[in-house]
Amino acid sequence: MSDVLILGGGIAGLGAAHAARRHGITSLVLEAGSRPGGLLDSFSVEGFRFDNAVHLSFANEPEVREIFDRTPYLEHEAASLCWDDGYWLRHPVQNNLFPLPVEEKVALIEGLARQEQGEIRNYRDWLVQQYGTPIAARWPLIYTRKYWTIPAEEMGTGWIGPRMRQAALNEVLLGAMAERAPNTYYVSVMRYPKKGGYRAFIEPLIEAAEIRCGAHVVSVDQLGRRVRLADGEELPFRLLVSTMPLPSLVAMMRDVPEEIRADAASLFATRVDLISIALRRPEVSPSLWFYIYDQDVLAARVYSPSWKSPDNAPPGCCSLQWEIYSSCRRPLQASVAEMTENCLAAMERMGLAARSDVIFTHHKQLPFGNVVFDLGMEERRDRVRAWVEAQGIGVAGRFGEWAYLWSNQSFMSGCAAVDRLHAASG
Template sequence: MIRILGTGMAGFGAAYRLRQEGFEDEITMYDKNSYFGGHTASFETDDGFIFDDGPHISFTDDERLQKLLAENIDHEYETLKATVNNYWRGHWIKHPAQCNLHGLPSDLIVKVIEDFIEAKHKTNGNIKNYKEWLYAKFGKKFAETFPMVYGKKYHTVEAENMDIDWLGPRLYQPELEEVLKGALEPSTPDVHYVDKFRYPTNHGFVHYLEKFKQLADIKLDHKVTSIEAQKRLIHFDNGKTVEYDEVISSIPLPEMITKIIEDVPNDVLEAGEKLACTSCIMVNIGIDNNDFTEAVWSYFYDTDIIFTRLSFPHLMSPNNVPPGCGSIQAEIYFSDKYRPVDRKLEDCVEPVIADLKRCGLIKEEDKILHKSTLFTKYANVIFDLDRQEALKIVHGYLDDIGIRYCGRYGDWGYQWTDQAFKSGEEAAQGMLDLAKY
């Protein structure tokens, strides 16, 4: 009896690997929601708009996963160029901003370049946090004007209280020649870490998971309330209880440690409470105009603009909107640890619309056809300075009691679609490896 908790990319990654080894009759998947997909979910409105649970794209270079996901949707997908831009004080800046300074105030450009050159010739020693890393890579002026401000909006925490484990290729590090050319010339080469990506033509991003539903017996509306690890029992809020031989979970670690698993030691509880993440209010807007941006997503640095990032679902697939229409999804970030939610979902709609007009993305003559909100308690893991040690304690405890974990919220990392799926496969493989001995 193998129980998989969660029906997102990671959960289905685990089910897929287990099915390859002939465990199809032993797998049951559970989800607290009335729909499958976890954070891969998509929602179709009565008026014909489709919005995902936050922006999702597939840009894996893993040919095996490319093929698998393509086959899942009968090869019906859009291939799109990742056109990305930034908004700062009335300026639209090609992404990444560090090598696209052309058109910004000259005094800012001069100071950014001065600091960039100085940083390149500095000995930085042991870099201890994200702030020090930004100073070392880009110089003080650029760091404090752009990534530190955006980072606070997105992660809700100051740069000096973040580590740098999450960075990977996310912040491009240009050479001086690129910075100079980007300051002098209006057109620059594309250097974003995402070049092209795929998105299902129909039914939103969750459609990638549709055929995976046959991998296991799926039980919806099953929220886990407690796990008795010694007795190998899982209890649900609908009154049902099941036994398990193995359990693989993508449930967020703080939920598992502080609310679900019984008799957790105090040091592990304390560690679980230190794991921080952002929550996100998403405001979805549909309008009768589809020609207002070329970007598939945009970053916003101004602290007086309510949203941190925008994505435009109508550009990912024309079937995400009624004919001739456009759509916008705005993200607003909070966190229990650093910036608690301070408003109701519905109170965000009109401020978002006002700032969309202020940025020129919605005009007064545009007709707003749709307004709705989504909320996710667990959006992005916060890589603060508490994370590494706390995570080591939590994962060690779960290993000891035989609960396997996967996905963004089980691994407690910064995972893209393919990484989440592979994380599920790896959790299943760990179970299979142990069974051999």
């Protein structure tokens, strides 16, 4: 029996295994998929490599950098664009209004200058009071529905942190008058492996861990300290760390109070449909990644794998990956063929490439993209998480903690879960 049983072979689970080695104890990672990596895995089609959605590293934790920096990497300026009905604007859009007609800029800035402040009850209130109603209505309120799948008035604000640039009138004015306003993104440089896709950053962790793939956990007996797999095998544990989605874990556990089951069942996440397009021409994307505000375009965000690294495409070729978000609150009605056609039509409308340039298109769905911070989610999640941890089970990672964590934060989360359990076990 291993000292620590770890459910899930993504970066949080690999972080947990790393911490176990640091403490001199053994661990076993159970991964349901055919290979570890989770959201940080990649896939290849006809000589092109695609990640599971856009991934770039801006980790600054020494423990993360010590591992990631073993892999040779490229550095990219953290600069992106926004597409809005025929206009390319730099991100964040409110700070880069220069391309718009003067009358539109005046109306947008006037709305910001005159916006009254008041109680912030939800994300919509935050957006309107940050940017003014005209800017909020034109861009972030639309993007909220495309990316988070629910209206902004149904979302909380605890997740925002540095992810949304807070409005400053001087920045907005400068960006309206100057074609190249300063880049105000929350990081300046992003890193990506020269070869092997984003997964290459975590290969040292994969090589060092004991991992069993194809291990589908179907029940967790926290009282008897064992988990059961789909093939009937039962594995005992002394310490257990789960990185699987928190609602899924609770559904597998014994003797769960009804109020905890109800709280767990109320938690939901986005799904991501990826439409990957291979092109027989050099780079076509105007930036490393870009956001789309047109409501008739299904994708919320697009990135270029071949820009992240030339190793991701054959010589003379490039690639795009389009991200389409849905959830149980806004199910996706389009078929794969309809999603693909929508992306190809948008690609042509934006002037990026012609259909005759397309080598192939590929579809993949990620069942979990981001946890959704609907109103009251944090309180419900915290009750669930506290109950699970009271059973002596550690939770880690974006879906184990049910939090908006980047890859470096997920790694540290896995480490911290083992640290806590090891300390508590004496």
